[in-house]
Every structure is written in structure tokens, then in C-alpha cells.
Amino acid sequence: MIGRLLAAALLLGGLSATATAQEPAASVAIATGAGTGQWAHAVTLMGAPKYGADFKHFEYANPDAPKGGLVRLGTQGGFDNFNIVVAGLKGDVEGGIAQIYDTLTVESQDEPFTSYGLLAEAIRVAPDLGSVSYRLREGARWHDGRPVTPEDVVWSFEAFKANSPLYAAYYQNVAKAEATGPREVTFTFSETGNRELPQIVGQLRVLPKHWWTGKDASGKPRSVTETSLEPPLGSGPYRLARFEAGRTATYERVADYWGKDIAVNAGRFNFGTVRFEYFRDSSVLVEALKGDLYDFRAENVARNWATAYDDFPAVKDGRLIKEEFPDRGNGIMQAFVFNLRKPMFQDERVRRAFNLAMNFEEMNRALFYGLYKRIDSYFFGSELAASGLPEGEERMILEGVKDKIPASVFTEPYRNPVNDSTEAVRANLREAVRLLREAGYELRDGRMVNKATGQPLAVEILESQPVFERVILPYVASLKLIGITATPRIIDQAQYQNRKRAFDFDIVINSWPESLSPGNEQRDYWGSAAAGRQGSGNVAGIQDPGIDALIERVVFARDRPGLVSATRALDRVLLAHNYVVPQWASNVTRTLRWNRFAHPAVLPRYGGPGFPTTWWYDEAAAAKTGAPR
Numbered sequence: 001m002i003g004r005l006l007a008a009a010l011l012l013g014g015l016s017a018t019a020t021a022q023e024p025a026a027s028v029a030i031a032t033g034a035g036t037g038q039w040a041h042a043v044t045l046m047g048a049p050k051y052g053a054d055f056k057h058f059e060y061a062n063p064d065a066p067k068g069g070l071v072r073l074g075t076q077g078g079f080d081n082f083n084i085v086v087a088g089l090k091g092d093v094e095g096g097i098a099q100i101y102d103t104l105t106v107e108s109q110d111e112p113f114t115s116y117g118l119l120a121e122a123i124r125v126a127p128d129l130g131s132v133s134y135r136l137r138e139g140a141r142w143h144d145g146r147p148v149t150p151e152d153v154v155w156s157f158e159a160f161k162a163n164s165p166l167y168a169a170y171y172q173n174v175a176k177a178e179a180t181g182p183r184e185v186t187f188t189f190s191e192t193g194n195r196e197l198p199q200i201v202g203q204l205r206v207l208p209k210h211w212w213t214g215k216d217a218s219g220k221p222r223s224v225t226e227t228s229l230e231p232p233l234g235s236g237p238y239r240l241a242r243f244e245a246g247r248t249a250t251y252e253r254v255a256d257y258w259g260k261d262i263a264v265n266a267g268r269f270n271f272g273t274v275r276f277e278y279f280r281d282s283s284v285l286v287e288a289l290k291g292d293l294y295d296f297r298a299e300n301v302a303r304n305w306a307t308a309y310d311d312f313p314a315v316k317d318g319r320l321i322k323e324e325f326p327d328r329g330n331g332i333m334q335a336f337v338f339n340l341r342k343p344m345f346q347d348e349r350v351r352r353a354f355n356l357a358m359n360f361e362e363m364n365r366a367l368f369y370g371l372y373k374r375i376d377s378y379f380f381g382s383e384l385a386a387s388g389l390p391e392g393e394e395r396m397i398l399e400g401v402k403d404k405i406p407a408s409v410f411t412e413p414y415r416n417p418v419n420d421s422t423e424a425v426r427a428n429l430r431e432a433v434r435l436l437r438e439a440g441y442e443l444r445d446g447r448m449v450n451k452a453t454g455q456p457l458a459v460e461i462l463e464s465q466p467v468f469e470r471v472i473l474p475y476v477a478s479l480k481l482i483g484i485t486a487t488p489r490i491i492d493q494a495q496y497q498n499r500k501r502a503f504d505f506d507i508v509i510n511s512w513p514e515s516l517s518p519g520n521e522q523r524d525y526w527g528s529a530a531a532g533r534q535g536s537g538n539v540a541g542i543q544d545p546g547i548d549a550l551i552e553r554v555v556f557a558r559d560r561p562g563l564v565s566a567t568r569a570l571d572r573v574l575l576a577h578n579y580v581v582p583q584w585a586s587n588v589t590r591t592l593r594w595n596r597f598a599h600p601a602v603l604p605r606y607g608g609p610g611f612p613t614t615w616w617y618d619e620a621a622a623a624k625t626g627a628p629r
Contacts, residue, residue: 039122039135043105043202044114045195045517047560051108051116051264060110060607061267061614062600067253068272069617070628071597074285074294077493078246078278081227084205085163088501088535091227092494094249096276098205100143100234102259104134104153105202109607113517115199116264119148119206119235125198129189132198136183141258142208142235150179155209157187157201159224165535169524174201193556196519208233237269250275267600270616282467289592290314295628296593296611301467302368305590314594319625321595324588325609331379331514335580336461336475336507340541341531344457345506349435351578356432357478358581359419367471372584374416378571379514381587386568386575388413393565397553398572404546406576414575416582432482448483458485459506464496468509501535509583510539516606518567522551526574540579547573596622 042049057063073096081091084098105115105123117123120134140148157177160167173190174197180186187201211233212224222228231240237260238251251274259265277294279285282301286308289297299305305322314320336354338345345351360374377385390398390410398409417428433443441448441457448457461472472488479486486507491499499505512525521537524530528548530538550570557563589608597611598618604610622628 036125037127039124041122042114042116043123043125043199045112045199045560045563049114049116050111056263057266058108058110058264058268058614060600060602060604060610061264062616063266065267065270065600065614065616066619067270067616069270069596069619069622070273070275071271071296071612071615071617072275072277072294072628073612074277074279074288074297076279076282076285078280079249080229080245082230082232082240083224083226083228085159085207085224086227087164088166088497089164094243094276096238096249096251096274097232097240099238099251099274100232100236100240101205101207102140102148102235103203103205105199106264107203108264109604109610112606113199113515115202118259118262118264119153120202123198123202128192129194129198130192131186131188132201133180133184133186134202135181136185137258138183139258140235142211142233143239143254144208144211144233146208146210148206148235149209150181150183150185152209153177153185153204153206154179155212156207157204159207159212160204163225165533166524169530169533169536170200170520173197173520177201194520195557196517196555200520206235208235237265238274241273246278248275248277268613270614271612272617274612282465290320292594292626292629295596297591299590299592302371303470305371306369309592315592319595321593322591323593323609324590325603327381327587327589327608328605330516330606331377331382331384332511332585333375333378333380333514333580334509334511334583334585335375336583337510337540337580338507339503339505339539340543340579341503342506344459347439348578349439350441350457351581353432353435353439353482354479354484355578355581356417356428356435357482357484358417358475359425359478360416360584361418361420363471363474364584367474368584372586375582375585376414376416376575378512378574379518379567380582380585382514382516384514384516384518384564384567384571386414386572390569390572393561394569394572397550397566397569401546401549404544404549405573409572409576414572429482436482443483446483447485456485457483458487461486461488461507461509462496462499462505463488463490463509464493466490500539503534503539503541508539512537517563519555522554522570526570527551542574542577542579544577547577594628595625596628 041053075095077092079092079094081093082097084093087093102119104120106118108114119136119140121137122135124133136148154177161171175188175190177185177187189197212222215221216230229245237254237257239254241250241252243249253272279288286304288294290312309315309322315322338351340346364370364372379385419425419428436448440451442451449455469488469490476486476488500508524537526538526542526547528543530536531541531543550573553566554570557566591609596618597615599615
């Protein structure tokens with residue numbers, strides 16, 4: 001589902017709102033594949049919305065939270081662009097700029113995929129799910145005081161779809177957007193019955209048409225197709241106050257923000273100032289945290305978590321807090337990914353041999369301090385992960401595409417190789433060699449070569465983060481034991497993104513985040529149509545009719561049990577093809593923060609710690625720790 005995918009890239013996410021003003025809002029759900037045709041304050045895929053039209057605030061937000069204070073967020077890289085339309089296509093977009101814009105709707109973080117109105121006070125979904133209308137709030141306005149209009153929504157939709165490959169893919173089934181009333185906009189779809197489309201278009205970040213089609217201070221016409229370092233006009237809770245290109249960007253809370261009194265904004269966006277600090281290297285980020293140059297870090301390097309902080313005085317005396325937060329409901333696949341566009345990876349036996357050679361157990365012991373589990377599902381960590389043999393509705397779905405999928409999905413549960421002993425390591429390496437021989441390779445003088453051509457089986461593992469080299473090198477050594485030459489290559493971020501976008505690689509490391517409500521994004525991840533589209537999520541280049549058919553079962557599932565069964569069926573077939581060598585993950589988010597902040601008693605069920613959106617600056621704690629610089 002696109003909202004959770006994009007949230008991984010946008011640090012503060014969007015805003016939210018509730019309750020209609022013009023007409024009573026029906027507390028109805030779009031849950032079973034058919035809309036109600038009525039105006040509603042919220043829509044949900046499954047069941048009914050948790051919060052009624054008259055609710056006052058989310059349970060995980062404190063409406064009495066104090067406002068003000070500074071929070072500093074550290075991020076790696078740099079930036080040369082504030083234009084989110086060309087994000088991922090041109091320039092490096094500043095990581096916090098999305099928070100200046102409002103969206104039509106926003107999801108709550110304690111129920112699966114339920115959207116409440118923000119810019120839209122009400123939502124109306126056609127009975128056949130063939131269209132959706134949004135009625136804008138009368139008081140919604142830009143920071144220059146002008147109202148947000150249906151024309152802004154239509155222009156934004158068209159700008160994103162025309163200029164962003166990501167949005168072009170997600171909106172491919174949205175035929176048109178048009179103003180259908182003084183404060184009403186309607187999106188018409190090219191297909192009916194797609195349960196996610198009404199909510200996907202609700203996540204559109206709305207841009208000010210009058211600003212982007214106007215001129216800058218020098219009289220030069222602006223262009224939404226080009227990078228820009230001109231602070232853009234927004235409508236959200238923060239505005240860009242000042243910046244140093246590539247180094248820092250400071251946002252200030254908008255005192256007269258139009259949506260500050262909306263119920264779902266109660267207790268959110270509490271900080272007076274949010275500052276993004278940029279650092280070029282992940283190792284520097286660790287030292288910068290210790291040096292109190294920023295406030296909060298999600299630590300994803302096991303070695304750092306185990307060794308880099310415990311002897312640090314600020315951790316010992318409680319000024320720098322280490323804390324784990326549970327990850328509930330979100331799935332993940334992170335893996336070494338084969339480029340199936342290369343002939344050497346088109347044989348499934350070759351791909352499986354690469355998996356057999358990876359000694360995760362030794363890596364987990366020696367490198368990860370036993371903190372990780374081996375990923376064995378494309379939806380690892382959630383109820384959507386397949387296990388055992390297919391039964392019930394899942395088996396029925398698979399039977400429907402039996403001629404298009406591997407027969408093994410009915411008889412053999414997917415299992416990663418286990419290398420927990422010397423004997424197991426040897427057995428797995430022998431099996432890898434056997435598979436490679438079946439695939440047309442043989443060992444000659446210690447090198448695995450193609451029997452027909454004599455060409456060595458050699459690959460390049462491409463990465464941009466030096467920290468990953470420590471996990472690539474042990475894998476390279478294991479592959480060498482079966483005669484495969486693997487060469488790690490670490491390049492700068494810009495070059496890496498360009499090569500990955502153009503599919504110019506042998507193997508890369510990639511991750512695919514998954515929500516509890518998978519849907520249209522699966523087409524971008526694994527669908528045949530996305531395999532040749534540069535910049536798509538189908539990094540591997542999967543083109544398989546069985547997987548395409550199962551993706552459509554996920555997209556058009558009519559209820560929660562059907563969605564779970566269809567997703568597990570898709571998971572099972574993806575695994576059976578051995579498209580990737582799964583890596584490792586954890587079911588907790590490991591964090592460090594300087595002790596200047598407080599949070600509500602109840603945290604978001606599906607939003608991790610919820611930092612910084614629902615947290616606030618704690619004057620008493622900061623007095624003991626020291627004020628941020």
C-alpha cells in the first residue's frame with residue numbers, strides 16, 4: 001500500500017483530520033469491495049473505522065502536550081532540491097520538505113489502513129469503487145492565506161503523474177481527476193472493484209498551483225519539472241525557515257496553521273522547530289549523535305547497538321537513552337537481489353546455489369551479536385507470511401494458477417539453508433555445486449565455469465554504504481568456496497542510484513517494506529509491467545504470469561481473510577522461485593535519544609515509537625540533560 005511505502009522515505013509523514021462540517025458524516029467502511037455512495041468522515045479496507053465522526057483525538061496523541069522546543073534529526077547524504085515532484089528522478093530532495101504539505105486524507109496508526117479526512121472534510125466512494133470524491137474543508141488554506149481549491153488538487157495529481165515514475169505507476173489506473181463542485185474533486189478510475197484506489201489517491205500531497213505556475217522573486221517562471229532550492233509554499237503545520245544547501249534545513253511551526261484545531265491533529269506536531277542535520281557517512285552519524293549534534297537515532301547496525309554506546313558516559317548517566325520499541329504488523333524483505341535481466345541468473349538452480357553458500361548463522365554470531373533472525377518471507381514479521389503447506393482458501397487460490405507456478409509450492413514449504421555446524425556447511429556447499437552442475441557449470445582449477453563457453457561465473461555486488469562491506473565480504477568468501485568470484489564494489493550514492501535505476505548491476509542489496517494491507521504497490525514490486533520501467537520497485541526484473549495473476553488476487557481481495565490468503569499464496573510463489581538471497585531482520589526498532597523529550601502513555605500500535613510526530617519537548621528533562629545546540 002503506497003502510503004506506508006512512502007512513509008519510509010518521508011520522516012514526518014502527513015497530517016490528518018476528521019468530521020464533516022457541511023453535512024453529517026456517515027461512519028461507514030469501504031471494506032468489502034463495494035462503496036456506499038454516501039459522504040463519510042473515514043474509509044477503511046477492513047471492518048469499520050475505529051474513530052467516529054465526533055472523536056476528539058487519536059488515542060496515541062496527547063491533546064495537552066506542550067508546544068515549542070527544538071528537535072534535531074540526523075540523516076545521511078545531502079540535498080540540492082525542495083521539489084518533491086521530481087524526487088528520485090532529479091537531484092536529492094531534502095528529507096523534511098514533505099511536512100510543509102497537507103494531504104487529502106491521512107491514516108491512523110493504530111488500525112490497519114484506515115484513512116481520515118485532512119484537506120478533505122468528507123469522502124464519497126462509488127458503489128462499484130469506480131470513483132471517489134473528496135469535499136475540501138472550507139477553511140483549508142496555503143501559508144499565504146489563499147484557499148486550497150479543487151484546481152490545486154487536480155493540478156497536483158497531473159503534475160505527479162506526468163513527472164514522477166513512482167506516481168505514474170501508482171496512478172496508472174486513475175483515468176482522470178476533475179473539479180466537480182466549488183469544493184469538490186472527483187477521481188475516476190479505469191477499473192472497478194479495486195479496493196485501494198480510493199485511499200491511494202487520498203494520500204496525494206497537494207501543491208499550490210498558483211505558486212508553481214507563477215514566478216520567483218527574480219521574475220523567472222517556476223517549473224515543477226526542475227530541481228529548485230527556492231523554499232516552496234505549503235499548507236501544512238511547518239514551513240521551511242532557513243537552510244544551508246546540502247547541510248541543514250530548519251522548519252518552524254506555523255502559528256496560524258489552518259488545521260491546528262482539527263481533532264486528529266490534537267497532540268501532534270508539537271515541536272516549535274524541527275531541524276534536519278546532514279552527515280555524509282554512517283560512521284560520522286554515530287559520532288555526531290554522541291557529540292550531541294542531533295537528538296534521535298534508529299540504530300540499524302547490530303555492532304553499533306552492541307558495542308558503540310554502552311561505555312559512553314551519557315548512556316551510563318541516563319542523558320542518552322537506549323530503548324527498543326516493538327515493530328507490530330509491518331513486514332519486510334531485505335535481500336541480496338539478482339538482476340534477472342542477466343542470463344546467468346535466469347536459471348533458478350543458480351540462484352538457489354547462491355543462497356546455499358550464505359552462512360547466516362556464522363554472520364549472526366560473529367557480526368550481528370545474535371540480534372537478527374533470517375528472513376524467510378516477503379512479508380517477514382507479519383501475519384501475511386506463508387508457512388507450512390497451503391491449506392483452505394490459500395490452496396484454492398494456488399490451484400487456480402497451478403499451470404503457472406512451481407509444483408513445489410504444494411509439496412515443499414520454503415526453507416532457507418541452515419549452516420549451524422561444520423557438517424551442515426559442507427552439505428550445503430555440496431548441494432550448491434550439484435545444482436550448478438545441473439545448470440551447466442563445472443569446477444575447473446577451483447573456478448566455476450560455464451561448460452559450453454568456459455566463461456567463469458563471476459558477479460559484482462554493488463552497494464553505496466561502506467558499512468555493508470563488512471557483511472558482503474564474508475558472503476564473498478563463502479561463494480569463493482564453490483568457485484564463484486564475487487567482487488564487492490562500493491560507489492557514491494548518486495552513482496549507485498543511477499545504476500540501480502537503470503538496472504546496471506549484477507547483485508544489489510534491496511529492501512521492500514510491507515504493510516498489513518498490501519495491494520497496488522505489489523504490481524510495482526513484482527509485476528511484469530514494472531520489470532522494464534526504470535526506477536520501478538521491481539529491482540529484480542521479475543516477469544512471471546503466475547505472480548502477475550496472484551498480485552491481482554491481492555489487489556482485488558474482497559475481505560480480510562481473502563487478502564491474507566491471497567498474500568500468503570503470492571509470498572509462497574515468490575519464495576519458490578529463489579529470486580533473492582534473503583538477509584536478516586529484527587522485530588524491534590532500536591533507538592537512541594537525548595533525554596529532552598516525552599511521549600504519550602500510549603504509543604502507536606503500528607507506528608513504532610511515533611517520534612517526533614506525537615512527542616514533545618520536556619523542559620524538566622532538558623534542564624538535566626542540557627539544552628540542544
